[in-house]
Amino acid sequence: MLHHNAAATAAMLPYVPLCDAIAETLAGKRLGRVQAPQRTSLPLPGGGVLLLMPATDGDIAITKLITVHPGNPAAGLPLIQGEVDVMRAATGERLGLMDGPETTARRTAAASALAASLLAPDPEGPLLVVGAGVQALSHALAFHAVLGTPRVTVCSRRVERAKALAELLDAQGINAGYAQDPAPQAAQASLIVTATTSASPVIPEAVRDDAFIAAVGSFSPDRAEIPAGLVRRSSVYVDDLDAAREEAGDLLLAGVDWAGVTPLEDALGEGGAAPDGVAPGGPVLYKGVGHASLDLAAARLAFAQELARSAV
Numbered sequence: 156m157l158h159h160n161a162a163a164t165a166a167m168l169p170y171v172p173l174c175d176a177i178a179e180t181l182a183g184k185r186l187g188r189v190q191a192p193q194r195t196s197l198p199l200p201g202g203g204v205l206l207l208m209p210a211t212d213g214d215i216a217i218t219k220l221i222t223v224h225p226g227n228p229a230a231g232l233p234l235i236q237g238e239v240d241v242m243r244a245a246t247g248e249r250l251g252l253m254d255g256p257e258t259t260a261r262r263t264a265a266a267s268a269l270a271a272s273l274l275a276p277d278p279e280g281p282l283l284v285v286g287a288g289v290q291a292l293s294h295a296l297a298f299h300a301v302l303g304t305p306r307v308t309v310c311s312r313r314v315e316r317a318k319a320l321a322e323l324l325d326a327q328g329i330n331a332g333y334a335q336d337p338a339p340q341a342a343q344a345s346l347i348v349t350a351t352t353s354a355s356p357v358i359p360e361a362v363r364d365d366a367f368i369a370a371v372g373s374f375s376p377d378r379a380e381i382p383a384g385l386v387r388r389s390s391v392y393v394d395d396l397d398a399a400r401e402e403a404g405d406l407l408l409a410g411v412d413w414a415g416v417t418p419l420e421d422a423l424g425e426g427g428a429a430p431d432g433v434a435p436g437g438p439v440l441y442k443g444v445g446h447a448s449l450d451l452a453a454a455r456l457a458f459a460q461e462l463a464r465s466a467v
Contacts, residue, residue: 157251158238159457164254165261167457170300173265174272180212180452181420188212191447193398201226206237210447214462216244217454219447221255225352234288235259241454250458260289262449264297266394266419267369270441271346272301273422274392275367280345281306285337285357285380287316290350290371292323298346299329306330308344310337341366349380356382366438374402374444381440383409389440391416394449402444 159167183189191210199205203224210217221237228234237255242248271278282304284291291309298304307329311317317333324331334340341347341358345365351357351372360382362368368389370381386409393399396418399406406416419441455462 159251159253161254161257164257164457167253168258168261168265168453170261170265170268170297173261173453173456174269174297174301176456177262177266177269177449177452178423180448180455182423183212184448185418185420185423189448189451191395191451193401194445194447199224208445208447208450210451211244212451212455213244215241215250215451215454215458216247217241217447217451219255219258219450221259239450239454241458250454250461253454253457256289258450258453259445260293261297262453263290263371263443263445264293265301266443266449267294267348267371267441268297268301270369270392270419270422270443271298271367273419274390274439274441275302275346276365276439277345277363278302278367279305281308281343282346282348283308283310283337283340283344284320284348284350285310286348286350286372287311287313287320288350291320291348294348294350294369294371295320295324295329295331296327298348302346304329304346307332308340309333310335310340351380352378353380354378356380356385358382358385360384362438364437367441368438369441369443370405371443373404376402376404376407379405379408381405381409381442385438386411386440389438390436392419392422392439392441393417394419394441394443395446398444398446399442403442405440405442 195207197205208219235256239253241250309317314335321331321333347368
């Protein structure tokens with residue numbers, strides 16, 4: 156069984172095909188063909204957490220085992236570590252291990268890009284990314300690949316990190332700038348991504364009425380990157396409704412009316428296609444807390460050749 160490192164995993168998961176794979180898997184989830192129970196969370200010393208995330212669609216099964224240790228970066232260690240174990244559902248035969256952090260970064264960003272392609276009132280506008288870590292990078296790359304985003308501004312409280320990420324994006328052919336204060340940028344951007352570990356809002360309520368916001372930094376019920384007032388005036392979508400009810404602090408702290416929250420799969424047309432005429436009034440908020448169905452989609456794409464050979 157091959158253990159694919161981060162570079163190999165990235166090569167197996169290009170953003171545009173991954174976006175399509177997620178749409179297909181979410182369409183299967185809506186039809187009851189994908190089974191993915193809520194993840195198991197086990198507290199670890201030092202504020203760390205161990206996450207166990209299984210899923211299957213009947214053809215393949217996956218288990219993602221991830222640890223998150225907030226104090227690690229200060230000690231020069233990775234924030235997130237782990238792997239995705241991919242197997243044939245009928246036999247348990249292992250197809251391979253994918254790098255967990257790389258899979259997480261890419262499938263999260265691809266899901267946000269998919270949501271933007273389906274729901275953003277102005278998907279061609281400039282992108283503001285708040286945060287300068289792995290998810291900020293992956294989202295900038297995914298939005299550029301999937302939507303052709305013409306301009307990215309990176310904002311971080313640590314302006315030197317924002318500058319470094321902007322320079323990295325520039326080196327990859329993406330027109331990027333940086334700033335410390337996101338407020339002026341948030342008033343102009345039609346696409347906004349928040350990818351921070353902040354416990355309190357990182358953007359103001361004053362965003363464009365046609366703004367699309369992907370909030371992906373927090374998966375804790377007591378943390379919120381998005382102001383409550385902005386949540387309440389937005390059309391709200393989530394990667395998984397049950398998971399969001401437990402973990403989406405942005406929505407829980409805003410006292411959101413769950414009857415008005417829509418799972419992303421319900422925004423898809425037949426076969427995973429974009430529906431016609433998605434035109435909600437006001438901002439659109441997509442809240443991603445992370446769900447094993449997204450990892451399942453990534454695994455299907457990564458091992459498509461092996462699955463095709465077994466079907467012959």
